[in-house]
Amino acid sequence: MNTLTTPSSSSTSPSTSTASDRPAMNSKHRAWLNEHSMTLGYALLFxxxxxxxxxFFSAANIVGLMLSVAQIGMVACTMMLCLASRDFDLSVGSTIAFSGVLGAIILERTQSVGLAIGGGLLAGALIGAGNGVLIAYLRVNALIATLATMLMVRGLAFIVSKGQAVGIADESFISFGDTRLFGLPLPVLVAAACFVVFGVLLNHTVFGRNTLAIGGNPEAARLAGVKVEKLRVWIFLLQGVVTAMAGLILASRITSGQPNSAQGFELDVISACVLGGVSLLGGRARIFGVLIGVLIMGTVENVMNLLDVDAFYQYLMRGLILLAAVLLDQLKTRGAARR
Structure with a gap:
């Protein structure tokens, strides 16, 4: 007698497996889109x-665009570490001005490019380390500490320069910001090196993992053996050194140390970092995202200059970008909380 055979359970498993995998695949697609949405948006904008x-797409303008964001890019690399560790630094604009003025004064009096650069970098290191000690060991709120430093360092820049621009005539120092290698200005190459170095530091070293750990949960990081206070001082020291380098490069480009330069610079840097996915609540940072954020800021400003947009409207646009960056960070934080 013939018997009817029913399909085995194994024959239906592929369709069942496919159906069960769909939510996971959709979740992966959403995560991928969320991770790379800013990159795709910038590519479309470009x-x-x-x-x-x-x-806009001319070779001269593209090189000019990269040169215009070089200083912001350099400082954004270390600001990323500050934000990732649940801190921030409002004194970077003043540090740029002071290091440029100090370097110009040392150069004027000693005629030594090495001493000028070394003096500027040392000043930046001391300012950064001072911020770190105030915040990490003396428990001063980062907003208050770096705001006070911003005012004091800007005041020092005006005091040592007597309120005047300090001219630079040394060709060796000027070439520091004007030399081209492989067809690109030296500041662009320095900024690119910063992205590579700090990208490796963030993603492939204990220093980077600990930075994200103290940003995510400082107490848990401390219990795990991370020297939280010492690490914060080092982060701010690096911030000061890189910011001072950006100030010296700016001084060489404009052939003078300007005590009133880089006003509002800190807001541009923070905006670029937040646009690039660095969380204001700490614990989350991506070096490639920061690069995209820097490029967005520079591209918008570059286009407004090409279109001859009035400077007043440019201030308005920069404010809108900062607001958009903060709102975007809030939306990402709420989305992560729901998941």
Whole structure:
């Protein structure tokens, strides 16, 4: 007698497995889109501007764009570490001004480029370390500590320069910001090196893992053996050194140390970091995201200059970008909390 055979359970398993895998695949797609949404958005923006704005895609303008964001990019690399550790630094603009003025004064009096650069970098290191000690060991709120430092360092820049720009005539120092290698200005290459070095530091070293750990939960990191206070001082010291380097490069580019330079610089840097996915609550940072954030800030400013937009409207746009960056960070934080 013939018997009817029923399909075995194994024959239906592929369709069942496929159906069960769909939510996981959709979740992965959403995560991928969320992770790379800013990169895709910038790529689309770049293509649109290349076809719609005259001279935007020219070689001269692209090099000029990279040069205009070089200083912001350098400082954003270390600001990323500050934000990732649940701190921030409002004194970077003043540090840029002071290191440029101090370097110009040392150069004027000693005629030594090495001493000028060394003096500027040492000043930046001391300012950064001072911020770190105030915040980590003396428990001063980062907002108050770096705001006070911002005012004091800006005041020092005006005092040592007597309120005047300090001219630079030394060709060796000027070439520091004007030399081209492989067709690119030296400041662009320095900024690129910063992204590589701090990207490796963040993603492939104990220093980077501990930075994210103290940003995520300082007490848990301390219980795990991380020297939280010491690490915070080192982060701010690195911030000071890199910021001072940016100040010296700026002074060499404009051939003078300007005590009133880089005003509002700190807001541009923080905006670029937050646009790039660095959380204001700490514990989350991506070096490639910071690069995209820097490029967005620079591209918007570059296009406004090409279109001859009034400076007052440029201030408005920068404020809107900062607000958008903060709102984006809030949305990402709430989305992560729901998951």
């Amino acid at each position: 293509v649109v501007l290349a076809f719609s704005v005259e001279n």
